Amino acid sequence: MSHHLFILSPSDTPLYSLTHLSSRPAAPAPSPLSANLPSWSTSAFAGTLTALSGASSMAQMSTQGGGVRMGGGQDRHVIQMIANASLDMIEDVVRRENGMYLKAVDKFNEWTISAFVTPGNTKFVLLHEGKNDDGIRAFFVEVWELYLKTMMNPFHTAHSTIRSSVFDTRVRASAKKYL
């Protein structure tokens, strides 16, 4: 089961991204939507859908095979597209919800998007399969604390990319712990 974390600045520029491959078994995935479409459909929509669900099921099959291989460039673009699309949903939920942790804001095929918005309007977006609310909340809180320490650096602004290797190591360790 893989997780993708994106940290976005208040102006929605990407500051940090991480792909984490969890060793925990994936929750059973709901059947892909493409099964609902008739097989003769040649529309672009169906093509995209089969490509997406095909890519994800390929990742699942290879997970069971033991070695985990991320799908090639196609998969990566899809992930980023999904993350971007969820930003609108996040803004909606932010207006309604009071706390920082917005649980699952969006769902796409088998990918759920959870979000965490800091008081300074920095967004942490996590794409994941399955359900893991407590673990994800704890993970977000830890990433938030690491992010705060980075923000204390006088040379760092709310819009600078986070390049610190210390931050990277610690986020990875935290992901291993909670996800």
Next chain:
Amino acid sequence: MSAQAKQFKTIGEDLWKTRTEKINAELFAMTYGALVVQLIQDYEDYAEVNTQLEKMGYNIGTRLIEDFLAKSTIGRCADFRETGEVIAKVGFKSFLNVTPTVTFHPGANSASPAPSATAPGSRTSAPPANNPSFTLTLDENPLAEFVELPEETLEGGLWFSNVLCGVLRGALEMIQIRVHAEFVSDVLRGDEKTEIRVRLVQYLEEEVPVGDD
């Protein structure tokens, strides 16, 4: 640790506990960090920023020494080594709550150099290498609490805490000791430890201010 060093240590701790007003360390670190970042933006030349930080430190040091001598009951130091010990154990302790370790390097002429007859106002840019000096090794630096230097600052040669060198120079000059203080290494730059080297230039004689009879 010698009896004298122990005595300095207790004086320092006592000063820190009773006779200093304290502020939040994070606020202090962030104020200094904002100052350095602004200087970098204004001057855009890291060597110049180093100089400005040192100048600011000099102004702080000239005022700090009066406060320090008033609060602590320490009298005249016998030699340069004792000066180093007092600075580390009492001075740094009472102002920053850190105690750097002192490593003393005696000069080639072990007796304290006699005040030279140089004209007032002449200043050697680099003191003779055989003058006594001491090195202060800071285990922790409250000024640089959360700081990570970006690449350009590393290449440009910025000493982030250069204000400390200025403070040492200013304070000692007010008590008739001219020194040259500079950073040798800094953990922010990737070195193993943070070290300031303070080298004696000369002991100053009481000089008649220009213009008096």
